[in-house]
Amino acid sequence: MDSTAVARFEAGRGRLAALAYRLLGSAADAEDAVQDAFLRWQAADRDRIDVPEAWLTKVLTHLCLDRLRSAHTRHERAAGAWLPEPLLDGDPMLGPADTFEQRESVSLAVLTLMERLSPVERAVYVLREAFSYSHAEIAGILDITESASQQHTHRARVRVAAERRGAAAPDPASARRVVEEFLAAAVSGRTERLVALLTDDVTAVSDGAGLAKRLLRFTTRERVASFVRAGFRPTEAKRRLAGGSPAIHIAAVNGAPAVLAVVDGRVVGAVVCAVSDGRVASLHGVASRDRLTRLDEAWRRSGPGVPVIAAW
Structure with missing residues (x-):
């Protein structure tokens, strides 16, 4: 391949990676799809x-759809042991963050909710909300009609909005x-204060540090x-x-504040919090090592500041 063709692809690699991450919820899978x-x-x-x-967007989107429809992916995600991969703010794979819709589309809460959409609904939602493609453009990318694109967008918006937490960020x-x-209340054992800092419809999801099957x-x-x-509680x-x-x-992860546990410079756990009206609306806890690889690498490069708790 000539250098001009390579340069043209590399010029769009970041946008393709950001699209693939939103569609797949995994940095490693997104990198594979871009390759x-x-x-x-x-x-x-x-x-x-x-x-x-346009050609590359269409090819990448269909590659991601193939992955979402694969038997392996369906089994892994249906088994109830899957969470999106958290990324440190500033990671280019998070992509555009100029609008509320773009920022929201990469939050862990919305990435998790998008698991309930069909692959085509997920693709339409991401292309429309995060990348502002017209329905005519989406129809061309997905080989569907403009009317179908509009219908998929409406259904996806309704499903995401119905269960979204912390929308008014x-x-x-x-x-x-x-x-x-919230962290101070959690480590001090002040349960009443901790409860007061949670919204009435709060939810929490955790991978159980990789120890739980679900x-x-x-x-x-x-x-x-x-x-x-x-x-x-330390033990x-x-x-x-x-x-x-x-x-x-405390760091910014996927556009939200997160509590990070760090041992010898390595991130060993992350709790990402969605905040709404001065209270915590949802928590996503990730400690599985294979889900923290990219965040850990970015953390090491970022030169983290002084911890809020020096030794837990």
Whole structure:
């Protein structure tokens, strides 16, 4: 392949990766899909491609749809042990964040809700909400009619909006202050204060540090508070599992404040919090190592500041 063709693909790699991440919820899978798109680009008769960006978007979207429809993916996600992969803010794979819709489409809460959409609904929702494609463009990408694109968009919006938590996101500084107070209540054992910092319809989801076969799910303020209090209670068993006594940091992950547990510079756990009206509306806890690889690499490069708790 000539250098011009390679340069043209590389110029759009970031946008393709951001699209693939939103569709798949996994940085590793997104990277694989982008590489497969590059191989298709390499083998294509490029002289017959009038608009390379449109061609690559269509190829990548269909590669992602194939992955979402695969038997392996359906089994993994239906088994109830799947959560989106968290990414540190600033990661180029998070893509555009100029509008509320773009930021929301990459939140862990919405990525998790999109699991309830069909693959085509998910693709239409992402192309429309996060990348502002017209229904005519989406119809061409997915080989459907404009009317079908409109219908899929409407259904996806309704399904996501019906269960969305923390939609009215505060400014980052306010959200961080809420999570700092939430963390202080969690580690101090002040259960009443912890309950007061949760919304009435709060939800919590955790991968159980990779020890559970299925995700742990909690609803009601009391159950979530009990789960959080138990999770943040230091024990020697937890320290052995983490590989040491973690330092606790607060960072921005997928556009939301997150509590990170860090041992010897390595992120061993993340709790991402959606904040609404001054309270925590949802929590997503991730500790499985294969889900933290990219976040950990970005964290090491970022030069993290002083922890809020030096040794947990």
